[in-house]
Amino acid sequence: MPTSTQDIPLTGVADYSAPRSADWGEYRERAIAEGQRFLDAVEGILDTVRAGRDTSEAEGRVPDTSIEAMIGTGLFRAFTPLRYGGLEMAPAAFFEGIMRIAEADSSAAWVAGQLNVHSFEIALMDERMQDEFWGETPDARASSSYAPTGKWEQVEGGYRLNGTWTFSSGVDHAQWIILGGRDRNFVVPVSDVSIDHNSWDVQGLKGTGSKAVTLADVFVPDHRTHLLIDTYNDANPGWKVNNRPLYWVSFTSLFNSTPTNTVIGTATGGIEAFLAQSRIRVTRMGTGAPAAQDPFLQLTLAEAMTTVRTIKERHLRNWRGLFDLACRGEEASPLERMRVRFEAADSIATCYESLTEVWPLAGASASLSANPLQQVMRDLMSARNHGSAKKELAAGKYVKTLFGLPPAPFTDLGTLNYYK
Template sequence: MKTIYTDQPRSAEEYLAPRADDWSDYRVRALAEGEKYLAAIDGILELVRENAHHSEEDGKVADSTVEAMISTGLFRSFTPLQYGGLEMAPAAFYEGVMRIAEADSSAAWIAGQLNIHAYEIALMDKRMQDEFWVDGPDTRASSSYAPIGKWEEVEGGYRLNGTWTFSSGVDHASWVILGGRDRNFVVPIEDVIIDHNSWDVQGLKGTGSKAVTLTDVFVPRYRTHHLIDTYNDQNLGWEVNNRPLYWMSWLSLFNSTPVNTAIGTALDGINIFIEQSRVRLTRQGTGAPAAQNPFLHLKVAESLSGVRTVKQRQLNTWREFFDIACEGKEVPSIDRMRLRYETAEAIAISFESLTHLWPIAGAAASASFNPLQQKLRDLMAARNHGSAGKELAAGQYVKAIFGLEPAPFSDFGTLAFYK
């Protein structure tokens, strides 16, 4: 039966009906797409690593690196099938980002950020989807969800003015998603002015997370994601994308994206430390090889084990969550809040894994040319991201454990508890 699209969402009951169908074939296909994607990712890692210095020097990821990532299917991971997308199992996508992060932290960061927004577009009005993917399934959007710009409702939509900051990967985007507390606006890149001088940082420099300014930009209503639709299980996009991938928690997926960069960066940093320690001699005492230091042994074991543990926890959780979606079920809020805490904790553990090794890295680690410097700076930047707020995430998780009333839905931040 052909789906007839309308401006108005159907009832939640109508949207829930397909969840009783058998989605086992869908699951098998999504997992197979993930395996092909991971094999393709392995084929570009040498190029990504060779280009990593451009990220640091230019303040944006090299165009050839982005083209290589496009070739793997990365940016169509969450694009709907009807637009040429893969609707891939999320765990595979996240693992691919981890692998990229071992070669270039900034490339991994924008890989995650530019792709996860396709998922939000898939929840929106079909007209928005048609416009977004008119040029192909690899279309990319950057974002700035902090509602620091201004908007007013006008006939047929909204008028935006002001500056939104920290739009990661905006140099490689065709659209920008801008936050307005309880709604998000999708704007063509031609309607914004990128402030290339706004990005002056020491960590994750290649992400190019620059500010964008809008002056009297009109955004039609259909290019607006009203978060109340997600809260009410009445996403307009479900008119055409009523399938397991899009039944998952959009904010769980979003908040789980930065941690993959932190994990991959930490693993590469630990490996760099190990390789440098193979040939380093201690300059005090006997001058014995650093690799024979028993204190170093313990620190390396602790750091490596900690990061590998949170890596597997992250991937296993998303395998479990996707299986639940393919069974037509919803992940309970307590488990989503557990994931929210665990992702924040994993970023902290990734950062601490390298700081744990730093006191025994030797004086040469302070040299600006030492690659450990960049790894540490990138992890410091990741640790300050909003998704890394371990304390807030712990509060939400433990409130769910005790059955305490959460904050009522009002905006982007509070939606995470509910959906």
């Protein structure tokens, strides 16, 4: 495993801390090429992931076979720095790969997206934290629980953590966990926490295993802490070794856009299932006529297909644009970030609403446990309640920025969305 920035030369760039004014064209092309290789690899695992969907649902965790298959595509190295054997791929390609996985298993896609996006935050932190995190494998994974529900106190050399943090998606497949502390985040080895395996009793996105974790007098050294003021001040310690376009992209924008990928893929898969079933289904209301001849079904299906496809194209276009901007050494304005933030949340809401229009035309058999359509609906309902899906809140930030109204002062992860 490489241990210095000189072990893996960056194509076209001699210095890992090159200025933003450097020519990052070759870096961009390399990142896009890595993304295409990833997408090609994803196509080869979809049958495996689809075969694990029932296990995800039954056991409340994504099966190890699905996780191993995703590891093989390079998914968990997407945002790992090159110096640790990572890929630093273009975000839009990673997002599209998650969408395709979601068509096979929503929970697998959700866990894959959440576990991987945290690597981006680790790359912004102290180099010692990065060495510990990726010291054994570039596929290292961290789950998270950003809501500050536990307790912490500052002590000599770091912090002491106690209490319970909830909804840590994919914690069963993580080696580390990131815990929220309002204006800072703490990184803790999973071996230091107690996982409550009975805390995740849900009906939607059940396979994500978003369980609660409890800590008792766990010490977190300073270098395992992400002070959000560092991001606010453009003083991320990780930029000393990872000063490249990928890591200039807004972390909060990336994080809030990640659940959208699962939702778009889930909605796409749901529409495909509805289409396949409607081809052979006949109505039972005394006619026996083919469902495909129903003009209301035809219009609803056409609208849903167009809506979800348009949402997908908009989301990927936004992220191609943000990465291109970073590769030009430029920073997205607050207005641009708030637009992307709103459109990511809007995508979740719109995909959910499109499937609720389709659902009444799916027939009574759609409610059968064995029918994937009912699982699609449950998964979309759960995703609609995620913090990143708060379309109403995101709209407020976006339109206030349009009007030039003053933003809330920086205090925590939530207000950091506007600034960085």
